[in-house]
Amino acid sequence: MVKDAEQTKQNIITAALELFTEKGYYETKVSDIVKRAGVAQGTFYLYFPTKESLFIRILNNTNQAMLEQIEHIFAEKVSLEMSEEEIKESLFATIKGCKTMYREHRDIMYILRVHGVSQIPEVQKIMEEADQSLHRIIIHLFKKFQLFPEYDQNAYEIAARAIHGMLTETCLHYIILQESTEEDITKVARVLTEMIYDMTLGSK
Amino acid sequence: MVKDAEQTKQNIITAALELFTEKGYYETKVSDIVKRAGVAQGTFYLYFPTKESLFIRILNNTNQAMLEQIEHIFAEKVSLEMSEEEIKESLFATIKGCKTMYREHRDIMYILRVHGVSQIPEVQKIMEEADQSLHRIIIHLFKKFQLFPEYDQNAYEIAARAIHGMLTETCLHYIILQESTEEDITKVARVLTEMIYDMTLGSK
Amino acid sequence: MVKDAEQTKQNIITAALELFTEKGYYETKVSDIVKRAGVAQGTFYLYFPTKESLFIRILNNTNQAMLEQIEHIFAEKVSLEMSEEEIKESLFATIKGCKTMYREHRDIMYILRVHGVSQIPEVQKIMEEADQSLHRIIIHLFKKFQLFPEYDQNAYEIAARAIHGMLTETCLHYIILQESTEEDITKVARVLTEMIYDMTLGSK
Amino acid sequence: MVKDAEQTKQNIITAALELFTEKGYYETKVSDIVKRAGVAQGTFYLYFPTKESLFIRILNNTNQAMLEQIEHIFAEKVSLEMSEEEIKESLFATIKGCKTMYREHRDIMYILRVHGVSQIPEVQKIMEEADQSLHRIIIHLFKKFQLFPEYDQNAYEIAARAIHGMLTETCLHYIILQESTEEDITKVARVLTEMIYDMTLGSK
DNA sequence: AATGAATGAGACTTCATTCAT
DNA sequence: CATGAATGAAGTCTCATTCAT
Numbered sequence A, B, C, D: 001m002v003k004d005a006e007q008t009k010q011n012i013i014t015a016a017l018e019l020f021t022e023k024g025y026y027e028t029k030v031s032d033i034v035k036r037a038g039v040a041q042g043t044f045y046l047y048f049p050t051k052e053s054l055f056i057r058i059l060n061n062t063n064q065a066m067l068e069q070i071e072h073i074f075a076e077k078v079s080l081e082m083s084e085e086e087i088k089e090s091l092f093a094t095i096k097g098c099k100t101m102y103r104e105h106r107d108i109m110y111i112l113r114v115h116g117v118s119q120i121p122e123v124q125k126i127m128e129e130a131d132q133s134l135h136r137i138i139i140h141l142f143k144k145f146q147l148f149p150e151y152d153q154n155a156y157e158i159a160a161r162a163i164h165g166m167l168t169e170t171c172l173h174y175i176i177l178q179e180s181t182e183e184d185i186t187k188v189a190r191v192l193t194e195m196i197y198d199m200t201l202g203s204k
Numbered sequence E: 001a002a003t004g005a006a007t008g009a010g011a012c013t014t015c016a017t018t019c020a021t
Numbered sequence F: 001c002a003t004g005a006a007t008g009a010a011g012t013c014t015c016a017t018t019c020a021t
Helices: A001-027 A030-037 A043-049 A049-071 A084-104 A107-116 A121-144 A153-176 A182-199 B002-023 B031-037 B042-048 B051-073 B084-104 B106-115 B119-143 B154-174 B181-201 C002-027 C030-037 C043-047 C051-073 C084-103 C108-115 C121-145 C153-176 C181-197 D002-027 D030-035 D041-047 D051-073 D084-105 D105-114 D121-144 D153-176 D182-199
Strands: none
Touching: A001 A030, A001 A043, A001 A049, A030 A043, A030 A049, A049 A084, A049 A107, A049 A121, A049 C051, A084 A107, A084 A182, A107 A153, A107 B084, A107 C181, A153 A182, A153 B154, A153 B181, A182 B154, A182 B181, A182 D030, B002 B051, B002 C181, B031 B042, B051 B084, B051 B106, B051 B119, B051 C153, B084 B106, B084 B181, B084 C084, B119 B154, B119 B181, B154 B181, B154 C153, B181 D153, C002 C030, C002 C051, C002 C108, C002 D030, C030 C043, C043 D084, C051 C084, C051 C108, C051 C121, C084 C108, C084 C153, C084 C181, C108 C181, C121 C153, C121 D030, C153 C181, C153 D182, C181 D182, D002 D041, D002 D105, D030 D041, D030 D051, D041 D084, D051 D084, D051 D121, D084 D105, D084 D153, D084 D182, D105 D121, D105 D153, D121 D153, D153 D182
């Protein structure tokens, strides 16, 4: 039945994601995955040709979802006419949106950031593309608000990466590495909002 | 002779570091290491009880050196009496010092950040301690300059991590992932100096 | 319906024969067969208890047919009263009949001779019986024409096998291993006719 | 020690040849080989990268030896000036030499002829080359004695193959498939000598 | 101090066969 | 009759580690 097959596949994906999160890609064996999914060894290969392909599949799923969420989070919510308070509020919402998104995909972020899977070229490619698209959005905002007017493209990229680093490093510790409450996220986002605002609009 | 033994050990360490950098911990086999080091398989185990212990040994070497360098880089070079120009210059020197240090230890940073080796608990511990000590220094500076006076300890840590993230993310891309010239480093450090100055002293 | 069932079975047999010919018995998987036959995996086992039994079934089909053809080909077409020309013509017809028969069953001959399937005891038995019956006919002809009057039974068998070897080796290369035209077959048969005639009647 | 290594390798080769002979290539598992050789599973892969490579290695060994033997066996022992008796004796010696050679390499011949290993392209290539070189020699003799003067190259090849078939088919049954005594071989060679002499020189 | 052959547990993967629907 | 998901035994191969020399 179609339903059983889909269910089995999902069970395998779920079990794998859990295990990759717990032990990393390399330390997770196909035998662990099938054991947790409650299926036989051979069943795994009915759905995924290799362990690697399963991982890429999971990564792509998440990546797809995150890219869409990023679009949405960064959708033009600020305008030049806003007051300082309004801009800060919008910035805060954006940052918090990011954090929440990372929390939602905590498992896969954990694997990527903590365990590292970059031996697989496909994985590297996906990650780079994801980074790129976030940088594009940040640079777009820089230009819109005419921040750093003296910067060249290279300097913009450095600045975008720096902002990106602020977001991911704090996410890593407060969201990915530990369970975090709504309140925790709010606090982190609040601090980052202040810092970023000061660094950008606040100092102009 | 003692000298030969020391040399052999060093050959193994060097070969291993190269290979870990090229292929990551999991994809580097003991057989690869001994081949490159030009010794027999058994010789490896004369110097290191396990492959893991070799990695930890390498990591510790680097870590030790980096901690000392960090102390030195962040040694009180700024004071409250300095002019804006002087402070900026000092900040720039510090950031550039960090970058240069990362470049020096590019290999091991590459392994840790790109390949990921956190399956090994010992490795996690070492990395966390390194992070902690950098954060302590940053927070100390925050307090010295009475930045963010309204922050509690938690908020300070978030801010420190955010600064840390700016440094490491830009290092990752401009120094660890690619060969970088003195000039490249200077440029990255210059941009970061501006950003951090604006974010902290500049906005007060 | 009975008709559909028979059709399904035939589809499986046809697909299997093609695949066995292309890849040999061991490299042909049941999954390949059902895929080409356009039926589900389980359907296979509705008609054949095992993969091996399917092969034996195919082999038996062919063997049955070939035995009958051999009878027919070697049916007494020569008599002691014939002229040299007539005998040669009859010999030629016989040899060519053999070749044509081999060509007709090229697939299965290919599998047996090129891929080898003799791990299966049943298969060995069938092949041996087929050989035996051909030898009996050849020996019968030897005796009829009083060739090799000094031979004992053992020597007759050796001679029969030698003739058999001439036929099969040339068949293997000119008929089984390559597509062959009517003309090709004629040529091979013509050469063999000369050789065999010289070896037997011609030298008496 | 070099000696141990060589010995171990030889043990593996010997065990493998025995098993390939008994069960064929496909039914012989690496685990069978190491068990019989008295070494651990991993040891196998110290000497041979794959099971296939071991087989090819064995085949090449034999093939090399046989080619040299063939050269020797067929070395010009006949001349146009010889008497019928002398020629027959020389022919007999040649045929018997072939038989003896096949007996010496009975194992590998058995595998090739009975089990079939032609899925492996390398194996096919080696076998074809071996056949070719035998045919060349036979054709050379045809021409030397001006047998079949009316034949074209193609007809020569057919005739050579036919002779080859006589030799191999009788070898297969009297030498490869069963233990054979010196006497058995002599008898088979005697019969073949008569047949081939009649077919060629005898009828001119 | 060094060698390198040997080990064996265990990884990934395949595939003939079963069985609930 | 037919399906196709599921099974699990068994195969090939890897590699960190040991040990006799």
